[in-house]
Amino acid sequence: MHTRYLPLVLCALASSASASEGVPFAAETIRLVRQDCGSCHGMSLQGGLGTPLTREALAGQSAEALAVIILHGKHGTAMPPWKSLLSAPQAQWIAERLLEGFPEEKQP
Ligand code: HEC
Numbered sequence: 001m002h003t004r005y006l007p008l009v010l011c012a013l014a015s016s017a018s019a020s021e022g023v024p025f026a027a028e029t030i031r032l033v034r035q036d037c038g039s040c041h042g043m044s045l046q047g048g049l050g051t052p053l054t055r056e057a058l059a060g061q062s063a064e065a066l067a068v069i070i071l072h073g074k075h076g077t078a079m080p081p082w083k084s085l086l087s088a089p090q091a092q093w094i095a096e097r098l099l100e101g102f103p104e105e106k107q108p
Pocket residue numbers: 032033036037038039040041049050051053057058061066069070074077078079080082094
């Protein structure tokens with residue numbers, strides 16, 4: 001009975017993968033960062049409970065190091081690990097975008 005829905009699920013998966021042209025998750029990832037990370041780092045990522053995640057504040061850090069913090073959190077601080085929600089390439093992508101100045105969420 002459940003198999004009836006399988007083609008639908010596969011189709012949804014395929015379409016999200018085919019939007020991939022580089023970054024399938026861009027829009028969702030931007031929203032997640034603005035909302036979930038924003039709850040600590042500030043909606044404009046200027047800092048709050050968490051440190052600012054602006055280009056200026058992160059200058060000089062490597063994307064790799066930031067991606068490790070995003071995936072594993074920062075021990076002894078409020079920064080939680082995100083590896084259950086984010087893949088390694090996604091964390092790397094976020095880190096790279098943060099270093100450039102994080103993109104705004106597109107309004108629907
Ligand atoms: C529960 C609060 C909280 C949430 C949610 C949170 N962070 Fe953090 N984050 C922190 C705190 C606090 C620090 C500062 C840790 C310290 O004292 O060094 C931090 C540090 C960081 C750093 C290192 C900054 C630096 O200057 O080295 C990065 C990168 C980062 N967070 C990214 C993220 C991303 C991306 C998300 C969302 C996927 C996120 N954080 C969600 C609390 C949070």
